[in-house]
Amino acid sequence: xxxxxxxxxxxxxxxxxxxxxLSINKGETHAVMGPNGSGKSTLAKILxxxxxxxxxxxxxxxxxxxxLEMEAEDRSIAGIFMGFQYPVEVPGVNNAEFLRMxxxxxxxxxxEEEVDPLxxxxxxxxxxxxxxxxxxxxxxxxxxxxxxxxxxKNEILQMAILEPKLSILDETDSGLDIDALRVVSEGVNKLxxxxxxxILITHYQRLLDYIKPDFVHVLSKGKIVKSGxxxxxxxxxxxxxxxxxxxx
Amino acid sequence: MxxxxxxxxxxxxxxxLHKKLSSSEGSALAKLRGVALNQFELLRFPHSxxxxxTYLNTKGLAETAFSLADAPATVSQDFVxxxxxxxxxxxxxxxxxxxxxxxxxxxxxLSVSLMPLSKAIKDSKLNAYLSETAKNExxxxxxxxxxxxxxxxxxxxxxxxxxxxxxxxxxxxxxKESGPVMHAPRLIWQLGKLSEVKxxxxxxxxxxxxxxxxxxxxxxxxxxxxxxxxVQADPFDSWHFSKTRIHLNRNSRFASTxxxxxxxxxxxxxxxxLKEEGAELRLxxxxxxxxxxxxxxxxxxHHEAPQCTSHQHFKNIINGQARSSFDGTVIVNQGAQLTSxxxxxxxxxxxxxxxxxxxxxxxIFADDVKCTHGATIGQIDENxxxxxxxxxxxxxxxxxxxxxxxxxxxxxxxxxPEVINELNGTLLKKLEARNV
Numbered sequence: 001x002x003x004x005x006x007x008x009x010x011x012x013x014x015x016x017x018x019x020x021x022l023s024i025n026k027g028e029t030h031a032v033m034g035p036n037g038s039g040k041s042t043l044a045k046i047l048x049x050x051x052x053x054x055x056x057x058x059x060x061x062x063x064x065x066x067x068l069e070m071e072a073e074d075r076s077i078a079g080i081f082m083g084f085q086y087p088v089e090v091p092g093v094n095n096a097e098f099l100r101m102x103x104x105x106x107x108x109x110x111x112e113e114e115v116d117p118l119x120x121x122x123x124x125x126x127x128x129x130x131x132x133x134x135x136x137x138x139x140x141x142x143x144x145x146x147x148x149x150x151x152x153k154n155e156i157l158q159m160a161i162l163e164p165k166l167s168i169l170d171e172t173d174s175g176l177d178i179d180a181l182r183v184v185s186e187g188v189n190k191l192x193x194x195x196x197x198x199i200l201i202t203h204y205q206r207l208l209d210y211i212k213p214d215f216v217h218v219l220s221k222g223k224i225v226k227s228g229x230x231x232x233x234x235x236x237x238x239x240x241x242x243x244x245x246x247x248x
Numbered sequence: 249m250x251x252x253x254x255x256x257x258x259x260x261x262x263x264x265l266h267k268k269l270s271s272s273e274g275s276a277l278a279k280l281r282g283v284a285l286n287q288f289e290l291l292r293f294p295h296s297x298x299x300x301x302t303y304l305n306t307k308g309l310a311e312t313a314f315s316l317a318d319a320p321a322t323v324s325q326d327f328v329x330x331x332x333x334x335x336x337x338x339x340x341x342x343x344x345x346x347x348x349x350x351x352x353x354x355x356x357x358l359s360v361s362l363m364p365l366s367k368a369i370k371d372s373k374l375n376a377y378l379s380e381t382a383k384n385e386x387x388x389x390x391x392x393x394x395x396x397x398x399x400x401x402x403x404x405x406x407x408x409x410x411x412x413x414x415x416x417x418x419x420x421x422x423x424k425e426s427g428p429v430m431h432a433p434r435l436i437w438q439l440g441k442l443s444e445v446k447x448x449x450x451x452x453x454x455x456x457x458x459x460x461x462x463x464x465x466x467x468x469x470x471x472x473x474x475x476x477x478x479v480q481a482d483p484f485d486s487w488h489f490s491k492t493r494i495h496l497n498r499n500s501r502f503a504s505t506x507x508x509x510x511x512x513x514x515x516x517x518x519x520x521x522l523k524e525e526g527a528e529l530r531l532x533x534x535x536x537x538x539x540x541x542x543x544x545x546x547x548x549x550h551h552e553a554p555q556c557t558s559h560q561h562f563k564n565i566i567n568g569q570a571r572s573s574f575d576g577t578v579i580v581n582q583g584a585q586l587t588s589x590x591x592x593x594x595x596x597x598x599x600x601x602x603x604x605x606x607x608x609x610x611x612i613f614a615d616d617v618k619c620t621h622g623a624t625i626g627q628i629d630e631n632x633x634x635x636x637x638x639x640x641x642x643x644x645x646x647x648x649x650x651x652x653x654x655x656x657x658x659x660x661x662x663x664x665p666e667v668i669n670e671l672n673g674t675l676l677k678k679l680e681a682r683n684v
Contacts, residue, residue, distance in 0.1 A: 048638050076640035088635040092653025101649070102639040109640075141653075158639060 001026050001197050002047075002067075002166055007058035009046045015056065016042040018222035024166065027194040031208055031233060032201045034219035035241040040201045041085060043219070044170040047199075048082035049075050062166070076102075077109045079165030081158070083172050087151040090142040095154065096124060098142050099161050106162070127160040131187045149180030156187040167191075168199045173207040185210030205237035218244045258310040259292055266395060268316065276369040277397075283382040284394035291388040300387065303573030303605040304544045309487050309513055314430040314459055316396065317345045321422040323454070328352050328418060331452050333666040336416035341401070343419045346431030346460065348401045359411050360445065365400030365434060374402070374436070381465070381493065387517055390491035393432040393461040400434030407440035407469070414446045414664060419462065421486065423455025435464040439472035439500075446475040448664060456485030456511075465493045468500035470524070477662050480508040480516075481674070484541060488514040496520070496527035496556075505662045506533040507671050509678070510541030510570065517546045522556035522584075529558040534658040536675040537570035537602075547576035551584040551614075560591040563658050565651055566602040567679060577609040578621065584614045591621040596654045598628070598679070651679055 002024040009017040016039045024030055034040050045053050047060065049072035060067040062078060070078065090098070103123075104114040115123070124138060133153060143151050152172055159167055169188065173181055188211055192198060200211060208216075208230060216232040217224045218241070226232065226244045236244065266285055293310040294301040323344050332340050341362070342352040348364075355362060369375050385391040405411060421431055439445065451460060460482065466474060482488045488511050494502050508514060520529055535543040549558050564572040574593045595604040606623035628650050636646035652672070662668050 050634060071643070072634060072637040073640050073642050073646075076638055082638045084635065084638075088629075088631045090632050090635065090650070090653065092656040093636075093649055098636075098639070098649070101641060101645070105640040105642070105645070162639065 001063060003059075003061040005059040005061075007046070007055065007060060009042065009053060009055045009058070011042065011053050016222050017046065019058070020219075020222070020224055022217065022224065024197050024199065026197060028215065029192065029198040029200065029211065029213045031213035031216045031230075032199060032219055033203065033205075033216060033233060033236060036203065038219040039222040040203075040219055041170055044082060044168050044199075044201055047080065047168055048072060073105070076162070077106055081162055081164035081167040083152075083155040083159060083167060083169035085171040085174060087143050087146075087155050089144045089146070091144040093142045095140055095142050096121070096138040099124060099158065102158070103161055124161065128157065130190060131157060131160060132183065133157060148175035149177065149184070152176060152180065152184050153187070156184055156191070160187070160191055164196065166197045166199070168201065170201045171203065172200070173202055173204060181207065182210060205233045208233045220244065256293065259289070261313055262392065263289070265314065265316065269396060269398065275366060276375055277366045277399075280369065280378055280382055281395050281397060283379060284385065284391045287382060287385045288388055288391040288395055291386070291391055293388055300546060300575075302575065302607075304513065304515060304542065304571075306513070309459065312428050312459070314428050315426075317424075317429050317431065320347060320349070321345050323349075323352060323420050323422065325352065327454065328420065331418055331420075331450055332416055333414075333448060333664065333670070335664070335666060336414050336448065339413060340416040340418060343417070343433050345420075345422055345429070345458075346433040346462075347399055358415070359405070359409055360415065361404045361406070363402045363404070365397070365402055365436065368402035368436070377467075387491055389461055389489045389515075390463050390517065393434070393463045393489075393491070396430060396432040396461075397434040397463075398432070400436065402436045402438065404438045405440055405443040405445050405472075408442050409440065410444040411446070414448055417447060417449045419449065419451045419460065421451075421453040421458045421460050421482065423453050423457050423483070423486070425455070428457050428459060430459040430461060433460070433462045435462075437464070437466045437474075439466070439468045439474065441469045442471040443469070444473045446663065448477045448479070448667060450479040451482050451488060453482045453486050456483035459487040460489070462490045463493075464490075465495070466502065467495045468497055468502060470498040471500060472497075473501040474503065475663050476502065476504040477664060477667055478504070478506040479667060479671070480506070480510075480514060480543075482511050482514070484511055484539065486511045489517075490515070491517040491519065494518065494520040494529070496522050496524070496529060498524035499526035501528045503530040504532065505658065507659070507662070507667070507675060508533070508535040508543045509675055510535060510537040510543045512540065513542050515544040515546065518548070520547075520549045520558070522549070522551050522553060522558065524553045525555045527553065527556045529556075530661075531558070531560045532658050532661050533562040534655050534675075535564045535572055536655065536679060537564065537572060538567045538678050540569050542571045544573045545576065547574075549576070549578045549589070551578065551580040551587045551589065554583065554585045554587070556584065556587055558589045561658060562592070563594045563596070563655060564604060565596045565598065565655055565679065566604055567598040569599075569601045569603075571603040573605040574623070575605075575607045575609075577611060578619060580610075580612045580614050580617050580619065582613040585616045587614060587617040587619065589617070589619045593623040594654070595623070595625045596627070596651065597625060598651070648679070
């Protein structure tokens, strides 16, 4: 589904990713872990098409297409979802209305008819029920005044509505208390199936207690220095990042 | 006094024009016009550094050779109907080229008594008020408006009367192919004790090239309440100036929202006096400007009594080479303790060539008050823009959504859904058309 080949990228002339290669197949969950400043979030931003980050060399294919040539909105419509570490507050934009616009953007691109507000409300209610979310999320403005946990839940709601093929969750666990972490993780698990894939970017192992990865990659100084199964995360937890960064 | 002044040709032209104004000499209204003309001669057209006109250039307007409408213009009922908001069909007042037109208006059963200014001015109290304000006028254009007011309308709501539904006032300017014409509509609202009225005013033009120079007075007695919405929708090639005086007595409330689409030069001047305890003012405004459109707000709020509240929030969306300005001062007089006042101006700049000036100002002469003021100028937030795009919205749609959301907090304060719908459909549409 996603093929990253020797990706070099950076920000403002500084190279941050120094040759990343990663292959993600349908139905797989990959955890990308690493110390602060290792390039985890840069990888997420590059994949989602952030204009401030530049790719200097390498290739990223999504379903066989060159992802790097696509605009952010086209990546989203093609099936990539980016769950932000710090979801942006957008005052004045109603959450339900925004979700309908995002949902309909896909419909329009697919040559299908747009869904009207009433029908969309049924869909939204159903998804919110599945995720155990209260109705207040519909009425409020997009992330405006939301707590950290509410913002992350709202990201998962967007993921549920947009039904992406590949979700990249950037430090979804950061700033969450244990209850919020459980709710968010349960939501992610409910949405996972054999047809979609997940990249979990995280600093801490605790997220992986709730969302079980098939593969764990350790990123250090812009390179993947170790890959393994979920036991790697446990080992990292007990030995610290120094264990892999000094070993390599 | 006037003969000690050296007049410019522009001022002389207006003085000559005034001589053509037909009037019954000696009438109270003619006297009022005379007082206003003297005041205009004293004030003269503002020079470029005049403190009340710091951010706009009135030279082109002052130097335009205006004429006065010779005869009442005809406007079709259909045109009027197309600008009457749903819900106001049974009660509306129409002004054509600055003059009240009863035939085009719908006033049957209206619980507001209407009287021509020439008749109402015979009331000594009103006469004294008008003479006093004309003598003390500090705005040359408002003085000019009174000097050229051929007739005005006094709208009176009796004590304890709640006007049912919403009353619309439509100002239609026909525009003239023969050259620029100045209109000087004058409206005076007198609200009795504990009376209530909801008013929507809309300014439209059939053709451009005119100068609408409106003055209105809102005089609220104890406990009166007004919900006021103004929609300025004149064509670009017109000039729109207005002065709105608001006098608030004990426990009266005035809530106003102005939505402006701008013209080649539009200026709104508000002069508010919170005269007695417990008075409340809310003054909001939103302008959506593109091309070379301009809207300038000049506001003076005088807290003259304790325990009064004033809230101002203005937002401008500025694109192309458009310009906006806000020059607002809240003056808290000595003794106006426990005043609560805030003033905020937000500007969203969508192009490199647009221009916004802001001067929020506070003058406080009391020591137990709560006052805030501030202004922001910004562009589309790149992070918000990117966030929306990652959800599949195109760059254009995402920008539109952010632009709309910026204006939304003001537009939503309008009590009338029909006006909100219209503003969403027209004001903001023009930004979409320009591929904002």
